[in-house]
Amino acid sequence: MGAALALPILAFAPRAGAAVVGEMGASILGYKERGLMKATEPILFGHAVIDDVWEVEASAVGDILTGASPQFVTNVSGRPVQVLTGASVHERRHAGDAKVGRRFGDLVISASAAVSNEHDYHSKAGGVEAREDFNDRNTTVTLGYGRANDHVGSAIDPSLDQPRTTDQWLAGVTQVLSPVSLVQSSLAYSDGRGWYNDPYKFTLTFYPGEELPALLPDLRPDHRRSFAWLTRYRRHFAQQQGTLQADYRYFTDDWGVRAHTLEVAWEQQLGERWSLRPALRYYTQAAADFYSPVIPQTAPRLISSDQRLAAFGGLSPSLRASVRLQGLVLEGTIGYVHDAASLRLGGSGSPEFETLRAVYGILSITHPF
């Protein structure tokens, strides 16, 4: 939910004499997993640059989640499988964020705040960012710091109220490479302390010859330090009227997770108004050190059977279409998510990982001003 690194020269097409340049609009997300959760998310957003000095940005989000969520992983049938919540989950989340920046010559200093509330999870976050242009605005360097204070609760354990604090640092460089290409690379380090256990996840293991099974809640470390390196490249091909967009992220943390994400897209201009953007995203991760779908007979200090910490990979194709009308931009995106053990790089994902299939659609209407 943080305010992303911005490249000033790209933010908006300049309009001579305009005191306020920006956009405002609304979006809605529909997301549905096969046999699991369904989410609907309406979003309001706005962004403006005032007198070339002030930059303001804000968004408000509401989440409505329904469906079934994995609660137990048990080997009662012989092999570990997910058992879903009996009753349908119904959750609501409200979130908002705002960012204000001021330009001092080539330097922009900004501050941001974000809040997110649901009945069992509360989060407040803030950040500061300094962004400076060099080399006649061909190079932009960004430094950022943020802190999030979260409180974790549980509908099945009303006494649970545990804090988690995360400090985040970010350094990034955006470089114009030519009149038609640019690249951005950023390093983000996150240091979190507090409650990471998922209060809704349990592991239930039956042992051959034993009468009673073992039951453990989700037990994760009380800290997490992670490091992400994100590089994004854009190149426009004037003759083809299309733009190549490529993003790569390497992620590692002290839980043992290593992940690679690559997304490649081609945005094709179709006439004056329309554009079409097919994209393919590939994701692969190694399992966390304490991930296990069964409880070893010597009970471990840490264990989680949450398959989001398993080894797996995912492919996600998507297609976005946008049309510019008089004073409005309409944009629609459809996408498919397919996560599976066999899609992990090298093919050696966690055998117990249950394939996830999901579809989503996003509709946005934006009014530039």
Next chain:
Amino acid sequence: MKRTWIAFLLLGGCVHVAPYDRGYLARPDMALDAGLGTARALEKIHPSKEAASGGASVGGGGCGCN
């Protein structure tokens, strides 16, 4: 990775595109992020199902994602 960053800093000194020559760079399809509404929606999809997240921003909060 260190070499990549050094290359960036060196590039910063070598590459110069004049302001009047940046028309293509200001195109919407050259933006690094999707539009604000679409970007917010996309934050819901993959991070809630994967162990990795972040990299592009700071100052954001978490959620109890199912």
